[in-house]
Amino acid sequence: MTAPAGPRDGVEITVGYRGLGGMPDRLEARAVEPAEGDAPPWDANTPLRQVGGDHDRVDGLAKASGRAKYTSDVNLPGLLQAAILRAPIARGKLVQLELDAARAMPGIAAVVALKNVGSRVRFVGDAIAAVAGADLHRVRDALAAIRADYEVEPHNVDWLRGEDAPLLDADGEIAEPWPEAVALEGALALAATTHGATYRTEVQTHSSLEPHGATARWQGEDLEVWSSTQATFGVRGELAQALKGRGLRVGAVTVHAEYVGGGFGSKFGAGVEGLACCLLAHAAKAPVKLMLDRFEEHTTAGNRPAALLQLRGGLDAEGRLIAWDVRSYGGCGFNVERGDGGGNVAVPDYYTRAAKTRRKHTDLPADTDPARAMRAPGHPQGWFGAELFLDELAHKAGIDPLELRLRNDSQTMRQDQWRFGAERFGWAAARARPNAPDARFRRGVGLASARWSQLGSAGRPPHGVQCRIHRDGSVEVRSGAQDIGTGLKTVLALIAAEELGIDPKLVQAFTGHTGDPSGPGSGGSTTTPSLSPAVRHAAFLARQQLAGFVATHLGADAAEIDCRDGTVGTRTQRLAWAEACKLIGPNPIDVRGQRFPNYGGKPFSASVCGCQFAEVEVDTWTGQVRVLRMLAVQDCGLVIAKKLAESQVLGAMLQGISFALHEQRIMDRQSGRMLNGDFLRYKILGSADVPELDCVLMTVHNGHSSTPAAGLGEPPAVAAPAAVATAVFHALGEPVRHLPITPDKVLAALARRA
Amino acid sequence: MTVPPDPRAGVSRRSFLKGSAVAGLASTGLTAAATAADGPTTFGPGAHDIVLTVNGAERKVAVETRTTLLDALRDGLDLTGAKRICDRGACGGCTVLLDGQPVNSCLVLAIDAIGRPVQTVESLAQGDLPHPLLEAFVHCDALQCGYCTPGMVMSSLACLQQRGRPTREQMQHDLAGNLCRCGTYGRVFAAIERTAQAGGK
Ligand code: FES
């Protein structure tokens, strides 16, 4: 922390990680070239006092006490409520739209069309018009008074019934032959064990608990918007673009998202609801709030697309994968026709480095709400198929699934994680414990790997963070990016406190206002790794200025001044932090740090690595699966806020169980409407379903920047469904290849076995 | 037509809907009910002021018959701790205590809460020190996005008040109506446990 500022050409740092449990350390020296003016790198030998500690979430009390104001909570004088008229048909054309009756209704302030007559309707729930009024009752009455007529066309909401969908047999296996591939057939012919099967997952809705929506207020030419979003700057740009016709310029738009009730990938844009809210507020000349209801959330606000994967592969006599053939399909709604399906399915590539491989993917359309990115897009689906397939292959070959992973996994870090995790979980004993043949409850254990390849970036132009030190000793750090529950505020505060050598309680972090320096959208687990080095740089610059004041005061050389343990000074002369800050004038130290590009060269690890283990119990009478316990071993880059990082991992495990066992959008083929668009019939995991969870965080100095944190949104979300599914396979002796693993499928699997 | 409020007495939804007598009305807490001097009481159409007893204070709020307690709290009184997540009794995000019992306030009509003590999450941070349960939530990091959290806190509070030292099964049971998409359940149990151990309710 005391390395000098200024140009450096080549600094040697120690990257890697210390071994968990009895595992070996994997530390190595690496030369990196920090950008001129950047803070010096923290590496594996930097003693850190705050970062990685057991600190509380800085906005925890505001949230728990109900004081935190989310977009949905904004109350303004004269605020109107609003809602959207939704198309009741899945495909066709809007041929008439009559809004005057609604406009004339009591308590209605504005009505706007969201679709022009003649436009196409693409799914049940497509937005047609919107109404703002005194309260939602009146608004709903007015929506009912709008006359919208449609030209109805035949629709298909079942993505596996479309023209290009592959043919499935009665067991759900793809019935079409594999296209020829000489190299692959050759490898398969050499294999000692081969296997092929089809795996399937259903549409999962994001189900963020705070709905999508906005509150908008115009003041003259200026637009102020509160948006439940994971991309404040994205929303700002999108609205300015959409409202350009009204003379709106980006600089006149302010977006607030101080607290966001979850996003999981579905909240990158203002969406039609955000735009409608602004249009209504403009027309009504009054502030308007428009939040979606739960049915709209399930049916119009995006989802994780369904997936179908066909895998075949082969092991040689030593249990090494020598052939690996994957074709996949994604069911992602009408946007396939627009050319941006987003249904891609990812599969692990670290098992198959030595294999002949082939990979093909096709997105399939349907007349449904388009897919959106959802927590590790494509990964939980693909990892479920791939890991269960590997277990089946191992079973055929008579190899323990862990052993198969160890023989094939090309990532050293995960090799260590597998070994450590297996030990901690008690894998060998649990795996060997037999179920009595006639037992009602059967137990099983499974495992799965995870990988996520994002280490954050500088942004273009680079992201920044503001840091101010005030003469009262308080510190302010500000990012315009949003904290959607991941803990960005806490991360910013801890890193600034570390750099300044002070108690984090002295630091206040602000996020989610576009008046502050720009940051990334919270996607791809990039916010923390992108902004950690930026806040570090901001605090680093602020510290240098403070050191200047203190040096003058002490008559010392500024280069000798450091900040630690709440004091500032030289080796021999030190001032308490509060005293040092009194040297600051009436204007605070006010600097903007920036995110420099990642160091050149290869980082220690270019992806984030993990693995998970699960134990389940299956009731063979009812077909119900209960997860009893789970363990995650998770590479986190540099852990910043330990408790918060754990929360992310634990939460991802639960979301994964929920995906594996419960979640499924059910469409009515006839009407094209979702049948279970509420929380009564769309089941997400609840308190009664929670197993014992264990998670072990691994700090990995990947050496990508001065402050090498990793984001934890996606990495731990990749393995969980697969770990559950492989455990169910172990318990039943028969795989269930179609998520969610509901009782009917379990009973069918048991019947197959019998 | 103004009837003096008496927020201590209640009115049941049934007697109210049947149309209670003026004598009955005097004890309902309605302050602006449109009623004939000798006829049955009516309420609506349109909004009327009622008095709710929220966090120990009497609060006047304009509601219609169809206004839920949740909307009266959020939109009328700016008590936005309770969240509207499903509006159908499926998520528990709107949990408040009514007569000391946890209820989904989206399923309670505001007029049904007249004369009955309503406790919202905001009450737990009114004093100088936050309630120990809130501190436990923060300490255990029993929240992520925090949107379900006020509801979780109120269900946890009821669980503690009713059971003292709940077992894990009892917590799982008592929180079964509260959904959390971020997956904080385990840490919510830890927060309840911590509060119970410290003897806080
Ligand atoms: S909002 Fe009341 S239970 Fe969901």
Ligand code: FES
């Ligand atoms: S903390 Fe986000 S929904 Fe519970």
